[in-house]
Amino acid sequence: MLCRFAPSPNGHLHLGHAFSALVNADAARAAGGRFLLRIEDIDIARSRPEFEAGILEDLRWLEILPDETPRRQSRHVRLYAAALARLEAAGLAYPAFESRAEIARAVIARDIAAPWPRDPDGMPLYPFPRTALSDKERARRRSEGAPFVLRLDMDRAVAEVGGDLSWQEAQGDPLGPPASVMATPAAWGDVVLARRDAPASYHLAVVMDDAEQAISHVIRGADLFHATAVHRLLQALLGLSPPIYHHHRLIRGADGRKLSKSAGAPSLSALRAEGLLPGDIRRCLDLPAGGSTSYPASRT
Ligand code: GLU
Numbered sequence: 001m002l003c004r005f006a007p008s009p010n011g012h013l014h015l016g017h018a019f020s021a022l023v024n025a026d027a028a029r030a031a032g033g034r035f036l037l038r039i040e041d042i043d044i045a046r047s048r049p050e051f052e053a054g055i056l057e058d059l060r061w062l063e064i065l066p067d068e069t070p071r072r073q074s075r076h077v078r079l080y081a082a083a084l085a086r087l088e089a090a091g092l093a094y095p096a097f098e099s100r101a102e103i104a105r106a107v108i109a110r111d112i113a114a115p116w117p118r119d120p121d122g123m124p125l126y127p128f129p130r131t132a133l134s135d136k137e138r139a140r141r142r143s144e145g146a147p148f149v150l151r152l153d154m155d156r157a158v159a160e161v162g163g164d165l166s167w168q169e170a171q172g173d174p175l176g177p178p179a180s181v182m183a184t185p186a187a188w189g190d191v192v193l194a195r196r197d198a199p200a201s202y203h204l205a206v207v208m209d210d211a212e213q214a215i216s217h218v219i220r221g222a223d224l225f226h227a228t229a230v231h232r233l234l235q236a237l238l239g240l241s242p243p244i245y246h247h248h249r250l251i252r253g254a255d256g257r258k259l260s261k262s263a264g265a266p267s268l269s270a271l272r273a274e275g276l277l278p279g280d281i282r283r284c285l286d287l288p289a290g291g292s293t294s295y296p297a298s299r300t
Contacts, residue, residue, distance in 0.1 A: 001033025003174070003217045005059075005066075006206070008040040009051035012267030013058045016221070016251040016259040019285045023248050024219045025064035026287070027174040036213060037066035042073040042080075042205050043198050058268045062278050071213060073205050080200030083208055083238055084150060084193060092157050092237060093193055094130055095138050095148040103127060117189075120226035125189030126151065151190040152234075158186055161236045167228055170246040174219045178244050183229035191230055203230045211240040222247040223258060251285065 005021040007013060013021075028035035037059065041047035059065050087093040098106075107124040110116040117125050130153055133141075142148060165185070168178035193204045200208070210218055225247040235242045250258045259265035271281065282289055 001028060001031040001175075001216050002036065002214055003028050003033065003219050004036040004038050004210070004213065004215050006038040006040050006209075006220070007055055008043065008046070009048060009055060010043065010046040011051060011261040012054055012269055014259050014261065014265035014267055015271075015281070015285060016265065018058070018062060018268055018281055019251050019287070020219070020221060020248065021059060021064060022062060022282065022285065022287055023174060025062075027217065027219060028067075031175055033216070034067040035064065036068055036215070037070040038209055038213070039070050039072045040202070040205070042077075042200055042202075044074060045197050047074070054269060058272075061268070061272060062281065071209065073200075073209065076205075076209070076212070077199045079208055079212065080194070080205055083204060084200070087152070087193065087237065088150070090160070090237075092153050092160060093150050094135070094153055095142050096126070096128070096151045096190070097133075097138075097141055097146050097148045098128060099147075119188045126191075130190070147196055149192045149196070150194040152193055152230075154186055154188065154190050157233055157237055161233060165229070165232055165236060167232045167242055168244045170217070170244055174217055174246040174248070176246070181228075183232040185229040185233040187226070188230050203227065203234060207231050207234045207238070207240065210243055211235070211238075215243050217246060218243045219246045219248060221250050221258075223250060 003024045005017075005024045007017055007021075025035045027033075037055070039047075039052055039055070041052070056065070056070075084093060103124075103126065106127040107116050110127055111124075116127060119125055130151075138148075165183040166180045167183055169181045170176045170178050191203055192201050194200050209215075228245055228247075232242060234240075253259050253263065253265060255263075257263060268281070279289055
């Protein structure tokens, strides 16, 4: 069993991260497997070395240092570029040139007629059809240096894979018996696969990295449950064998919302400075002391 904790080094870790990291590390220990750390620093503009150092410091404090040298996404840009080139060559990805403001305006205009569809995260689907521009025109604009993002042609991608798509979701806890979940990636529309400032989107990089690292169990928050449909589609298109997934419950603040840096969740380093011990963190997260094998039930 091989699992990973994959934080982005763009802020301090909080209790939500601690929960995910501890559940991963405990599962690896319980199964006699390995626990890896992946630094998801593909968003170069927002990633900072001091946050990466902080992640390692927090994991050391929690007594769950990774079993191997961490993998850093920014070192694997060529891997993502090769996957993008394959998708483009197969006609499954295309450059799109609209700015964020143009997209937002188009969604507002469409919303007037009837509510424009949202993705499972509540964001409006990309509102323009690929056929609005010919492939030749897209190639011309690109060669002239117009800014663009690469998008997945969702309809073609789904047609290419054909038939039903599903993933295995471990039930109850990360090592529980897997059950099949139907994947409906079309609910996400033409998702972005790469941007100028991020050579691979989260969706593409996570799929490539999990395959490259031969992760057997992807254990992460329930907020990523629906995104797994996109990941499963990309795996099918790129011929990658899928891991087993487990989406664990989310840690929520007093207001009932998922903890987040932006909403002011206290960092682990602040809790440490207040004198809390790793055992206190486990207790307040309702996790067994010192990595025993039983978990509180997950809710997705
Ligand atoms: N970097 C992602 C995050 O912090 C990782 C998600 C995943 O585990 O797939 O949300």
